[in-house]
Amino acid sequence: MRFDCLKAEYLPEIAQIERESFATPWTEAMYAPDVEDENAIYAVGIDDGGEVICYGGFHKVLDEAHITNIAVRERDRGRGYGAALMSKLIELAKQSNIARMTLEVRDGNERAVGLYKSFGFSVEGIRKRYYENRFDALVMWLTIEEG
């Protein structure tokens, strides 16, 4: 797998992975502004056949990285791609002089929470009924180490 930045040509596949991953998926139109936005930093994992395996990104807000979405296509989950993606996002954050990264994850999404904790993220807050006005979101933060 190689990583590329977010490009318009990837949006149909990303939208498909969104639909298989989330109850309220982002559409191509919702991702389109991030293609042009220099403060939106994405890593898109591409397989040998040129297809999108995974993607994730963040918006730079001063020295913080606000992660938008992270997903691996359904048939390739549990094979280490999520971890590779998170490593890449942290590397990109370091290159952007980011001090702290944050994300929201649905309470009960054990795989995602386990992944984030394994990279040093910790739960620092809860947004009640954040998803579909039903499910709580855990707010997780990571402090980026220097060097």
Ligand SMILES: CC(C)(COP(=O)(O)OP(=O)(O)OC[C@H]1O[C@@H](n2cnc3c(N)ncnc32)[C@H](O)[C@@H]1OP(=O)(O)O)[C@@H](O)C(=O)NCCC(=O)NCCS
């Ligand atoms: C969450 C997601 C991105 C993880 O990617 P993945 O490729 O499946 O994860 P990996 O194979 O890289 O696993 C990485 C780590 O996740 C954790 N993990 C994986 N499966 C797990 C499980 N069933 N239970 C708990 N933790 C788990 C472990 O810490 C694992 O590290 P390990 O292999 O050293 O034990 C992916 O499953 C996905 O796209 N899910 C649907 C969308 C989603 O929920 N996105 C997150 C929204 S915030």
